[in-house]
Amino acid sequence: MCCRCCGVTQQKVWVFGIGTLMGVSGLLSVIWGPSFMDTLIMKQLPLTPTSKTFEKWEELPIPIYLHMYLWNWTNAQEVQANGVKPIFEQLGPYVYREERKKMDLEWHDNGTVTFNPRRIWYWEEEMSGGKQTDIITGPHLPSIAAAHSMKDSNIFLKVMFNQALNANGGALYTTHTASEWLFEGFYDEFLHYAMNLNNPLAPEILDDHFAWFLHRNESKDFEGPFTVHTGVGDIKEMGEIKYWKGMNHTGWYEGECGRLNGSTTDLFVPDEPKEKALTIYIPDTCRIINLEYSGVSYEIEGIQGWKYEVTPNTFDNGQLNGNMKCYCPADRYPDDCPASGATSLAPCGDGAPMYLSADHFMYADESYANTITGFDPEYEKNNFYIIMERKMGVPLKVVANVMITLYMEQDSVIDILKGIPSFYAPLFTTSSQAQIDKALASELKLVLSLPSIARYMGVGLLCVGCILIAIGSLLTWKRKWYGQAEADRLALRDNEVIESETEVVPRNE
Structure with missing residues (x-):
């Protein structure tokens, strides 16, 4: 996202939109991510001629x-x-x-x-x-x-x-x-x-x-x-x-x-x-x-x-x-x-x-x-x-x-x-x-960690989403968006022009 290329409204759309998307995605990952990974892992376990399980079952890899x-x-x-x-x-x-x-x-x-x-x-x-x-x-x-x-x-x-x-x-x-x-x-x-x-x-x-x-x-x-x-x-x-x-x-x-x-x-x-x-x-x-x-x-x-x-x-x-x-x-x-x-x-x-x-x-x-x-x-x-x-x-x-x-x-x-x-x-x-052995243990630890990884990724996404929404809210409250001052100045000038034009309108005689 290029702040210089976007107006204040566009910036708000991007920040609040991405924050909301990441927050919702993170929340879903926390709630359903581990069970989804468990289901995915269990689907990969059955013995077939092309499965990872088959490689280690056909010829045991450990002495x-x-x-x-x-x-x-x-x-x-x-x-x-x-x-x-x-x-x-x-x-x-x-x-x-x-x-x-x-x-x-x-x-x-x-x-x-x-x-x-x-x-x-x-x-x-x-x-x-x-x-x-x-x-x-x-x-x-x-x-x-x-x-x-x-x-x-x-x-x-x-x-x-x-x-x-x-x-x-x-x-x-x-x-x-x-x-x-x-x-x-x-x-x-x-x-x-x-x-x-x-x-x-x-x-x-x-x-x-x-x-x-x-x-x-x-x-x-x-x-x-x-x-x-x-x-x-x-x-x-x-x-x-x-x-x-x-x-x-x-x-x-x-x-x-x-x-x-x-x-x-x-x-x-x-x-x-x-x-x-x-x-x-x-x-x-x-x-x-x-x-x-x-x-x-x-x-x-x-x-x-x-x-x-x-x-x-x-x-x-x-x-x-x-x-x-x-x-x-x-x-x-x-x-x-x-x-x-x-x-x-x-x-x-x-x-x-x-x-x-x-x-x-x-x-x-x-x-x-x-x-x-x-x-x-x-x-x-x-x-x-x-x-x-x-x-x-x-x-x-x-x-x-x-x-x-x-x-x-x-x-x-x-x-x-x-x-x-x-x-x-x-x-x-x-x-x-x-x-x-260490090699097989490393593979097993990775597989066992996948549900936790999904949960932690969800927590991370949720935190980042909340942070983005919080930052967007703070910037909105403080009016510190990029270009906000110029936008406020232009808005103020436009308001002054409108007011002055209203004052000089001639009376009907």
């Missing part, structure tokens, strides 16, 4: 580290010979950097997408607390699992099985390097025998090598496929698992305990109440895991998040919470259910007496930990938790600790089990850990 702890059975010979109490020592962590990518994406018209998750692990020597060449003794799972399957067989079958076990590499324990236990694998004579055994009652053996993560590295077919909701059409379903391997129920546990729901941990429903529990499904755990709201908040990279963690109810089997009874295998219910604190993996592990629990049996019944020497749970170290920013549904930090154990008990017919005590042998602890 994930797999911390593996292996348990070394230090007195295995004495246990087998004399039945003494087993002693285990936790070794590690053996740390691997994990890269995740969704493969073979197939988009569906009902707002879902199907994919195969691929994971690649890279050894991180400097972050590890042990070497891949560490020698570790652990239970011989193939032998123990096979022996357990014969537990209730008649004496004749058990004697025949015992002979075959002794003649074909059966053992109570075995010793290998950390890398062999984890990914590399080792040849196992008993597995080779079982793989070539034509027994329709025995589970199918596909390989005569053994490792906890055998053939997992770089595989895109081991875990999936998953079908999840994209949030298109219903943002409150975003990330929810609809199918896994074409099913919406695992079939391993009855009722709700086998139903698939929750998240794969890569995508969560945004803008949920902070008190609502997080539900996740990890194929290796064979079940959903509910993480409860702790009421504790943390600030990570300048972003506030809330902590969700396992509780004594998480791995309950019905003793603490009646709704969890379905995690007791149907063939053991109700009199032979495991004590609270561990879930039997037998339904999804071909009957092997393996158990899933919090690390070091934290929150579990003391009967588990008392069977060996070596368990010493610490809340901060062994906890399973997620720190979640709930508005956008973004995990700020993940520490997922779970432990796998093998139940071993004596058998008077099977030689490798004669005279041993009953105990829960820890096999390994896995801990997936990740934390948001």
Whole structure:
């Protein structure tokens, strides 16, 4: 606006008009700006091939580290010979950097997408607390699992099985390097025998090598496929698992305990109440895991998040919470259910007496930990938790600790089990850990700030509009507009001329 080019009236129109426009715009921004920005953000969140969400979902932009702890059975010979109490020592962590990518994406018209998750692990020597060449003794799972399957067989079958076990590499324990236990694998004579055994009652053996993560590295077919909701059409379903391997129920546990729901941990429903529990499904755990709201908040990279963690109810089997009874295998219910604190993996592990629990049996019944020497749970170290920013549904930090154990008990017919005590042998602890980095945190903070930015911009516009109106009012009252003096002088002169002309008008004679 050029004051020299405008008259006083035009100046007033400009100042009062702009002031009123800015004031009204600012007021509307203060009232509706934040909700408008929230709506706009939520419209951008659903997963589509061209969305920002897709870029970060297809291939996670932050590093994930797999911390593996292996348990070394230090007195295995004495246990087998004399039945003494087993002693285990936790070794590690053996740390691997994990890269995740969704493969073979197939988009569906009902707002879902199907994919195969691929994971690649890279050894991180400097972050590890042990070497891949560490020698570790652990239970011989193939032998123990096979022996357990014969537990209730008649004496004749058990004697025949015992002979075959002794003649074909059966053992109570075995010793290998950390890398062999984890990914590399080792040849196992008993597995080779079982793989070539034509027994329709025995589970199918596909390989005569053994490792906890055998053939997992770089595989895109081991875990999936998953079908999840994209949030298109219903943002409150975003990330929810609809199918896994074409099913919406695992079939391993009855009722709700086998139903698939929750998240794969890569995508969560945004803008949920902070008190609502997080539900996740990890194929290796064979079940959903509910993480409860702790009421504790943390600030990570300048972003506030809330902590969700396992509780004594998480791995309950019905003793603490009646709704969890379905995690007791149907063939053991109700009199032979495991004590609270561990879930039997037998339904999804071909009957092997393996158990899933919090690390070091934290929150579990003391009967588990008392069977060996070596368990010493610490809340901060062994906890399973997620720190979640709930508005956008973004995990700020993940520490997922779970432990796998093998139940071993004596058998008077099977030689490798004669005279041993009953105990829960820890096999390994896995801990997936990740934390948001500065780059991603900066993007998230900007998005979270947009509603506040809209409000502050509204306040600014409202203030500027009020100031302009106030200045215009003051200038009008003080008659200080640019050119006002000249306008007043001209007006005064015009008034004087009119008055003088009125005075000299001749009288009618």
